Amino acid sequence: MKGKVLKLLKESGNEFVSGQRISEELGVSRTAIWKYINIIKEDGYEVEAISRKGYRIISSPDILTFEEIKDYLSTEYIGKNLIYCDSIGSTNSKAKELAEGGEQHGTVILSEEQTQGRGRLGRNWVSPKYKGIWMSIILRPNIITENISQITLLGAAAVQKAIMKMGIKTSIKWPNDIVLNSRKVCGILTEMSGEIDHINYLIMGIGINVNLDEKDIPMDLKDVATSLFAESGKHIDRKILIANVLNSFEELYSAFVRNGNIKETIGICRKNSILIGKEIQLINRGKITTVKAIDISDTGELVIENAQGMIEHIVSGEVSIRGIYGYGQ
Known part of the structure; x- marks a missing residue:
């Protein structure tokens, strides 16, 4: 019910919503409305209440509901x-x-x-x-x-x-x-x-x-x-x-x-890759290998050149990567 009261208030923008309207639309008493308004205030909303006008939201909290x-x-x-x-x-x-x-x-x-x-x-x-x-x-x-x-x-x-x-x-x-x-x-x-x-x-x-x-x-x-x-x-x-x-x-x-x-x-x-064109360290089961990141393949694998000059495709999850130039594990 709190959510329904809040929805009515937010949909009204800067306009006041009367207690009578809330009561009729939601089928709750004026006392219940006042209780929900107080809960809404406790959640961090600033609610203005004026007699014979009703309620409106002045500001909303920084929450992610x-x-x-x-x-x-x-x-x-x-x-x-x-x-x-x-x-x-x-x-x-x-x-x-x-x-x-x-x-x-x-x-x-x-x-x-x-x-x-x-x-x-x-x-x-x-x-x-x-x-x-x-x-x-x-x-x-x-x-x-x-x-x-x-x-x-x-x-x-x-x-x-x-x-x-x-x-x-x-x-x-x-x-x-x-x-x-x-x-x-x-x-x-x-x-x-x-x-x-x-x-x-x-x-x-x-x-x-x-x-x-x-x-x-x-x-x-x-x-x-x-x-x-x-x-x-x-x-x-x-x-x-x-x-x-x-x-x-x-x-x-x-x-x-x-x-x-x-x-x-x-x-x-x-x-936007930070790896392509740079030397990186691949960590696989404790073994660290220095390679060069060449590209990302069309299917999402990291394309690398190993120390022997061979091209390899690394699948996500196979290894951990540590940068040599500051971008950590």
């Missing part, structure tokens, strides 16, 4: 079912639990903070409250399992595209990191449940360091992690950024699952 995001969202299915949490252990863990229970394709689990956020290889991911975008998307793609690695590239391309719409130029560290000034601002963690020839579901976790201050980044991570705000000096509207990510992701994802088209995704990853 569906009500706050929906006006910027142009998707058909990604994010239309959005599960919002004030605090959670891990959005990926919650998404897997919900997916196991049959939660629908395109559902987004989003939290203002994570207390047990994680990245690849079990690393911790610092996720302070109201400072970033911490979310997971439940996907049920009808594709062959060998093409799963391409979905991670879709996520990277979508985030890159979304951040650039905000006026900030970032780069992609194939396959799953977005970097700014040689430090990570976004990580993507894709996890799968399925068999050899069938995918039950995929969970794509996306963590973006949006408005973190320097003090929010642990001392031991300052050399490898940063935020959009820390590097640009611009406070980013998280509502617009998250909608940009979801809008771009659905566009790229739909083209991929419908007809296998990843041309735009590969183009974005190539054009």
